[in-house]
Amino acid sequence: MSQHKQRGNWVIVMSFVVALMLMALPMPDWAGIWRPAWVALALIYWCMALPARIGIMVAFILGILLDVLSGTLLGQNALALSVVAFITLQFYQRVRVLPLWQQGVTVFGLAFIHQVLILWINGIQGMPVSFSAYWASPLISMVLWPWIFVVLRDLRRKYQVA
Numbered sequence: 001m002s003q004h005k006q007r008g009n010w011v012i013v014m015s016f017v018v019a020l021m022l023m024a025l026p027m028p029d030w031a032g033i034w035r036p037a038w039v040a041l042a043l044i045y046w047c048m049a050l051p052a053r054i055g056i057m058v059a060f061i062l063g064i065l066l067d068v069l070s071g072t073l074l075g076q077n078a079l080a081l082s083v084v085a086f087i088t089l090q091f092y093q094r095v096r097v098l099p100l101w102q103q104g105v106t107v108f109g110l111a112f113i114h115q116v117l118i119l120w121i122n123g124i125q126g127m128p129v130s131f132s133a134y135w136a137s138p139l140i141s142m143v144l145w146p147w148i149f150v151v152l153r154d155l156r157r158k159y160q161v162a
Helices: 002-024 029-034 038-049 056-070 076-096 100-124 132-158
Strands: none
Touching (some): 002 056, 002 132, 029 132, 038 076, 038 100, 076 100, 100 132
């Protein structure tokens, strides 16, 4: 049993590492606002699938790692991901039973909250923010959610992550 638990931890950590790597991929300036919230998507999935193991502390650590990786204000992503994890943990039982398209709408809301918090902090710093920056990333995250969900669910089942 301990071997499965270690393997399960490995799957979770690797999914977060892949999400961080996808966030670090360079994109043209015009496409930057269309980047999905990869780390938030992985966090939402694991919070819904394993709420006893993945929570606000994991979200905070991921946020700090993302802040260091992207060179943003330290704590900016940590705050946003912690809020997303908190909301997900409050409603995961209701969201988990919904069809994938309705889960996608919920993920849109969570990604929108994440994006608004990031853009709010950027606005406080005096960085210019465009209107499309609010909607682009949450929309792409919503569209990608069914695939992210299926891939992570299949990995969780294959490696018996519990």
